[in-house]
Amino acid sequence: MKRNSLIYMAVASSILTSTVVSATEFRSSTVRALGMGGSNIASTNGVDATYWNPAAYGFFGESDDSAETKSVDNSRLSEKSWGMDLSVDAGGKAFGPLDKNTTILKSLINPSTIPTGQLTTNVGQTVADVAAFSKGIASLDPSPMGVGAFADVGSGIRIGSYGINVRGTLDVGGTVVLDNQNARLDVLTAVVGGNITVGAAGTLAIAPNGFFTAAQRTNMLNQLTSPAGGLTADAAASVIIGYEAALTANNGGISAAAAEGNLISAATAPGDITKNNTAWALRGALVKELGVTYGHAINDRLSIGGVLKYMQAELFDYKTDILGTTGNTATSNNGATETSTGFGLDLGVMYRMPSYQFGLTVRNINAPSFTYSATGYTYKMDPQAKVGAAWMPSRDFTLELGYDVTKNKGVIETDESQYVNLGLEWDAWHVLALRAGAYQNLAQSDIGLVATAGLGLNLWAVRLDIAGAISSNKVTFEGKDVPAYAMASLALSSDF
Structure with missing residues (x-):
């Protein structure tokens, strides 16, 4: 097998850097939204409305100075x-x-x-090793698992109801792509047969030092020669005798009952261990966007908006065989990338009333x-819908609730997200948010x-914002507990 450290190096590299159909999640990818728990659909009030709700652009720089407009302009967008x-x-x-x-x-x-056909010594230990391998493969947990890394860089300019922005994501x-099906002892018919001399065909007359009871030997023989086990009586007897000899010499603390279970489980699993395709998969996308935003206020309360995006995606899909076996489904592209282009369309709706705002994107x-x-890896950006409702009793305070209407997938199919978000902002004296x-x-x-958590510092001409997020749950990595999720964001902006 490849060196143990390679597995951990592969995991670590994905954290430092990250036929399947995938889509991006609706994450808290701008600084104000991250500080407010990812809830920004209803109360977005800056250039980043391009991402959160382009309908806000319809309310920017309103010329109407009527009492009606002022009563619903909770975020000072008209200014x-x-x-x-x-x-x-x-x-x-x-x-x-x-x-x-x-x-x-x-x-x-x-x-x-295992050198097929060359087992003239230490056959018992080889049998024990193969059984332990098969048992280990069969015991792998197939639950969804993985690691991810993500980053965004964006810049934009807004003039009235129009905006242009560039963004790179x-x-x-x-993840470990498991193959816990190909875990059977078919290999032993080749590597064991003829290397151990047994008594009459299928008998277990030779029982070194009695590690197993007679009943256990009979049970293993029956399982190994059953249709699921697939071994001949001679081969099965050879396996059991060699296995028992190895365990008698050095059982490593394993009990006879556990050893019996290991051998039976390994032998009756489907598939052949020499075809095992357990692999480390690393895939991802760098998506660059050029977007044009427009918003239109139907009246003082209701606005609609959209973003037309030209998109260029650079994809990579790398898979390497962890176990170095000879399976025929493992794929590797040596880390090469491929670039393709396309267009995307976002739509938003925002409704305002005194002290309340609602949004859909x-x-x-x-x-x-x-x-x-x-x-054949496809990075498909499926439609994502998110709603938000904000309570804004004053122009200095916002409390917003957000919810992902759609369930979204990450770049690996086991990574799914559907967020519910809650956040607040107090813009103290228009200096510190x-x-x-x-x-x-x-x-x-x-x-x-x-x-x-986050804060924004208004420096008159510019505003500096920072935010961070950390999960309550921990995961174990190389024996250490680390947060299961962490994120940080920084932004520099101006609004006039």
Whole structure:
């Protein structure tokens, strides 16, 4: 098997950097939204409305100074004629039994290294190793698991109801692709047969030192020669005798009952261990967008908006065989990338009334997709809908609730998200904005509750904002507990 450290290096590299159909999640990818727990659909009030709700653009720089307009202009959008911003964010997450499975995998002996037909010595130990490998593969936890890394860089300018922005989004995901089906002892018919001399065909007359009871030997023989086991009587007897000899010499603390279970489980699993395709998969996308935004206020209370995006996606899909076996489904592209282009369309609606605002945004309504032809991996940006409701009793205070109407997938198919978000902002004296919030992934419980906080400092001509998020749940990585989810964001903006 490859060196144990390679498995952990692969996991670590995905955190530092991250035929499947995938889509991006609706994450808290701008600084004000992150500080407010990812809730910004109803109360977005800057250039980043391009991402959260383009309908806000219809209310920017309103010329109507009527009492009706003032009564519903909860975010002072009529006072903002133009603006610009630059923002960056990055984060990572981990979920599922990744550490448990890599611990199992790094302890296994690779059956592909067994020299077929050359077992003239220490056959018993080889049999024991093969049984332990098969048992380990069969015990891998198939629950959804993976690690992810993500980052966004965006810049935009807004003039009245129009905006132009550029944005780059990197999504990387890594996971162990399990093959706990190909775990049977078919290999032993070749490597054991003829190397151990037994008595009469199918008998177990030779029983070294009695590690197993007679009943246990009979049970193993029956299982190994059953249709599920698939071995001949002679081969099965050879396996049991060699296994017993190895365990008698050095059983490593294993009981006879546990050893019996290992051998039977390994032998009756479907598939052949020499065809095992357990692999580490790393795939992702770098999506660059050029977007044009427009919003139109139907009246003082209702506005609609949209974003037309030209998109260029650079995809990679890398898979490497962890166990170094000879399976025929493992794929590797040596880390090469492929670039394709497309268009995306986002739509938004915003409704205002005194002290309250409501919003709906549907991103990628036309479902743009990009395919990496070398492996067939498709990065499909399915439509994503999110709603928000905000209470704004004054122009200095906002409390907003957000909810993902759609369930979204990450760059690996086991990574799913559907967030419910809650956040607040107090813009103290229009100098210092204090923000706090939380969000929960309803599609996966591994991450737990994510707490967020942020602040914005108004420096007259520019505004500096920072925010961070960290999950309540921990995951184990190389024996250490680390947060299952973490994210940080920074932005510099101007609004006039």
